[in-house]
Amino acid sequence: MTILQEELEGLVEPPREKTAPPVVLFATAVGVIITNLFAPQTMAGAIGGDFGLTASSSGLAATITLVGYSSGLFLLVPLADIFENRKLVMRMLACAATAATGIGLAPSTWLLFVLMFVLGAACSAIQILVPIAASMASPESRGRVIGDVMGGLMVGILLARPAASFLADLWGWRAFYFFSAGAIALLAVLLAVRLPERRPDRLHGYGALIASLWHLLATERVLRRRALSAALVMAAFNLFWTSVAFLLQRSPFALDQTGIAVFALVGAGGAAVTPVVGRLSDRGLGGRVTIFSHVLMVLGFAVAAWAGSSNGAPTAVLLAFLGAGAVLLDVGVTGDQTVGRHAINHLRPEARGRINGLFVGIFFIGGAVGSAASGFLWTAGGWPLTCLGGALFGLAAFLFHVVTRRA
Numbered sequence: 001m002t003i004l005q006e007e008l009e010g011l012v013e014p015p016r017e018k019t020a021p022p023v024v025l026f027a028t029a030v031g032v033i034i035t036n037l038f039a040p041q042t043m044a045g046a047i048g049g050d051f052g053l054t055a056s057s058s059g060l061a062a063t064i065t066l067v068g069y070s071s072g073l074f075l076l077v078p079l080a081d082i083f084e085n086r087k088l089v090m091r092m093l094a095c096a097a098t099a100a101t102g103i104g105l106a107p108s109t110w111l112l113f114v115l116m117f118v119l120g121a122a123c124s125a126i127q128i129l130v131p132i133a134a135s136m137a138s139p140e141s142r143g144r145v146i147g148d149v150m151g152g153l154m155v156g157i158l159l160a161r162p163a164a165s166f167l168a169d170l171w172g173w174r175a176f177y178f179f180s181a182g183a184i185a186l187l188a189v190l191l192a193v194r195l196p197e198r199r200p201d202r203l204h205g206y207g208a209l210i211a212s213l214w215h216l217l218a219t220e221r222v223l224r225r226r227a228l229s230a231a232l233v234m235a236a237f238n239l240f241w242t243s244v245a246f247l248l249q250r251s252p253f254a255l256d257q258t259g260i261a262v263f264a265l266v267g268a269g270g271a272a273v274t275p276v277v278g279r280l281s282d283r284g285l286g287g288r289v290t291i292f293s294h295v296l297m298v299l300g301f302a303v304a305a306w307a308g309s310s311n312g313a314p315t316a317v318l319l320a321f322l323g324a325g326a327v328l329l330d331v332g333v334t335g336d337q338t339v340g341r342h343a344i345n346h347l348r349p350e351a352r353g354r355i356n357g358l359f360v361g362i363f364f365i366g367g368a369v370g371s372a373a374s375g376f377l378w379t380a381g382g383w384p385l386t387c388l389g390g391a392l393f394g395l396a397a398f399l400f401h402v403v404t405r406r407a
Helices: 003-010 023-051 055-075 077-081 085-105 109-136 139-171 173-194 206-219 221-249 257-282 286-307 315-344 349-406
Strands: none
Touching: 023 055, 023 085, 023 109, 023 139, 023 173, 055 077, 055 109, 055 206, 055 349, 077 085, 077 109, 077 206, 077 349, 085 109, 085 173, 109 139, 109 349, 139 173, 139 257, 139 315, 206 221, 206 349, 221 257, 221 286, 221 315, 221 349, 257 286, 257 315, 286 315, 286 349, 315 349
């Protein structure tokens, strides 16, 4: 018997009565925590100015938290399969609140970057909270619960940049981290009261746990399919939201940072579909929802491309169509990822932490590809080529889903 087999047999959760998860609390928690990953992107210039950094060095402030988060997905989230989950989440949130406070007080660049990395890694607690919520729900309502929680996550992602911009404009960039530390600390107290214990039955070595990640990816076809699909749609998402700020600053829109922040609020409307997608997944319609989501993404980029063409229509009309394209894109991305969450959380309960870590880690790699492609596409062909690239990501996700579903 292999180490992995022994581990999987020993980590089976004991039977227990299902308790309805506090969905609003879970959705709020993941929404608040996730803002720490995307807020630095809008504050990088202000942070770099305070520390006298060059433009390239300032860019580290926008990426190092994401690097920490990715590290946490692969190195910390799997601990949920060997340690009691509530205590693990509490410790990670305590680290996050402490790191956020430290960032707000950081006197030097090196300490700032170290704490940003720690904050990102600790924020990977999100991917322990989501499977806890799923495990608390009955199988027939799991999709609805995941959809509701994912709604909070998507709202947090979309509101992170405008919220950070508003706070930075009022009280400086450090104020965001003080607010974040206080919010995380409050959420930790509430979660400590409401989270159930989830204690794996047996403990095995950390090395064997990490080594099992590759085995899970190689053997779980559903995980591979949903993670790669999510990576493609996340690439499209980051491509759009990284590039649209450049477009909005130019004529005919000529928006300032506050205007761009308000525009970003439009995209939050896409999160409203997550409960509906979750319920459809519970009814076995996840495959159809996935295809529809990819079609919406391509359509969203087509609408956005027309709106950014400056074809003589009134600016207000162009801005409205650009916002509509953003909503269509976000609905598509949210639909694909919510169905994916539903699918992977029906896989091995004893490996739920590792499965969620792999799923999110892979789609964040896709997001990094999209962010990197945005600069190249914008420089090479402006907004039309950017939209074409985003539509191709959506089309690739569609074709991948159709081909692998029939394989």
